[in-house]
Amino acid sequence: MNHHSRRDFIKTGALGSLLIGTGIFAGAACTSVKQRGKAKNVIFLVSDGMSVGALTMADHVLRRRDGKPSNWIRLLEEGKVRQANMDMASANALVTDSAAASCSWGCGHRVNNGSVNIGVNGETHKPILPIFGDAGRSTGLVTTAEITHATPAGFAANVESRNMAEKIAEQYLDRRLDVLMGGGDRRYNPEKRSDNKDLYAEYRAGGYHVVTSKQEIGSRLPDAPFLGVFDHGHVPYTIDHLHTPELMESVPTLAEMTELAIQKLSSNPNGFILQVEGARVDHAAHSNDPAGLIYDQIAFDNAIQTALDFTENRDDTLVIITTDHGNSNPGLSSGSNSNFDKINHFKHSSEWVRRQLNESSSVSRIKEVMEEATRLQLADLEATAMRDVLRGVYTHVASRRSGMASVYGEILSNHTNITWASTSHTSDYVELASYGPGSEALEGYVKNTDLFRVMVEAAGIEERFLTFEEEMAA
Ligand SMILES: [Zn+2]
Known part of the structure; x- marks a missing residue:
């Protein structure tokens, strides 16, 4: 010891x-x-x-x-x-x-x-x-x-x-x-x-x-x-x-x-x-x-x-x-505890979400799938970002933040305050x-x-x- x-x-x-x-x-x-x-x-x-x-x-x-x-x-x-x-x-x-x-x-x-x-x-x-x-x-x-x-x-x-x-x-x-x-x-x-x-x-x-x-x-x-x-x-x-x-x-x-x-x-x-x-x-x-x-x-x-x-x-x-x-x-960044507690109501992983979607999924379909997986209601702007990633047209100034993983994590951080530094x-x-x-x-x-x-x-x-x-x- x-x-x-x-x-x-x-x-x-x-x-x-x-x-x-x-x-x-x-x-x-x-x-x-x-x-x-x-x-x-x-x-x-x-x-x-x-x-x-x-x-x-x-x-x-x-x-x-x-x-x-x-x-x-x-x-x-x-x-x-x-x-x-x-x-x-x-x-x-x-x-x-x-x-x-x-x-x-x-x-x-x-x-x-x-x-x-x-x-x-x-x-x-x-x-x-x-x-x-x-x-x-x-x-x-x-x-x-x-x-x-x-x-x-x-x-x-x-x-x-x-x-x-x-x-x-x-x-x-x-x-x-x-x-x-x-x-x-x-x-x-x-x-x-x-x-x-x-x-x-x-x-x-x-x-x-x-x-x-x-x-x-x-x-x-x-x-x-x-x-x-x-x-x-x-x-x-x-x-x-x-x-x-x-x-x-x-x-x-x-x-x-x-x-x-x-x-x-x-x-x-x-x-x-x-x-x-x-x-x-x-x-x-x-x-x-x-x-x-x-x-x-x-x-x-x-x-x-x-x-x-x-x-x-x-x-x-x-x-x-x-x-x-x-x-x-x-990590959990500052915000209300009740935002963090939303994680208790999630039902599925991002892997499951990806399986429900493809490059022709609409904004409303994305919102529907995300609600089923997370019990969260995405804003149009958020669902649109996901749609753009699915279509391969989303860009971000930081190269580490342009893929679906980053967009998914950032959208959920708006709701749960759980943030990420990278994807690796x-x-x-x-x-x-x-x-x-x-x-x-x-x-x-x-x-x-x-x-x-x-x-x-x-x-x-x-x-x-x-x-x-x-x-x-x-
Ligand atoms: Zn690894």
Whole structure:
């Protein structure tokens, strides 16, 4: 908990890196994490693209609507977590992408934006899920993005580009991950894959239990390794999920997936590592969509509760709660609280709105769709701006503000006071909360790459598992 222990960590952490090559890492040299080997389990929860404003506004909504704080803020309020600011820069950019961000945690190296555990000189870094798997732990990935997307891939795959999603799906099978849940049917389905391979059949042949809807799951996962793919692409935004009964039937929430994953993974007496990603907070931020953002952040917060339920009355689990970068820096700007409370009545995301409209939509049709999605009545000027974007004739002096995302965000800011700085990732140092064995090293200011060593040391993973076998032989 004190600053002294953290400085020791940084010092011996650097020493530990030097010693890896000589095989001394597993010995007494690395005493940085005080509770070395005490973490049987690691649960890593990441809200993707979560600026502090997203965390704040989700907490505002929960306090004002439900009379209770978010789990994340309550943990801070009650002093139950250690807190840090984390520098998420990648090897080649102050502003990271999700692939490089996840790899910094997943392999302990900064890589270039877009690459997945391939270093700046082409070197292959073994990611943390195969490391834990080889050490006898169970491994899992749960996300609201496609399961092959950048953040889960950063913990489990090695490819030159995050865009190689079909190959990532094959690597997950080769690496025998125990639980995979998210979207991304198009990466598995033979009718959708570019090579027409039937990845579902390959997974089944490899012993996996495969499902493509919530109804097929039942109350617990089978003993076999498990693949659950619940959408063609990313799973729906929470705000759309909540207001579409068919989706509620067929697609589990992030918290439901997390609970099933923990239940299954924790049956391994050697322990497990699980990454849980609230992926669409990032997508909503790119879209300057306040309801998409806030409700997906709340869904992520519900997954934190699931982790808390598991760790209650146990001290053998390192829990890390963070984000990989800011995005668009949303925030509540001054105005009346009742404007902000309008967010409680939204029914759909901007993605849903876009699906109802096209380049020939009229101003009155736009107003009708927006009223259905947000319960707001747009002014003619606002709906006209949206129509002009749809027709490709809207221009704005600021290049970052000329697309639909900016126009949508600015129109809604007139009504809700929720404002945005851009439509892309930011370099802001990010919030990091953690508890359990190993968390003592995560206070103050940390670098993204520190987390890899903290997880590996806290779990007491032996040095021989940190590289792929063939590389050690070479
Ligand atoms: Zn993003």
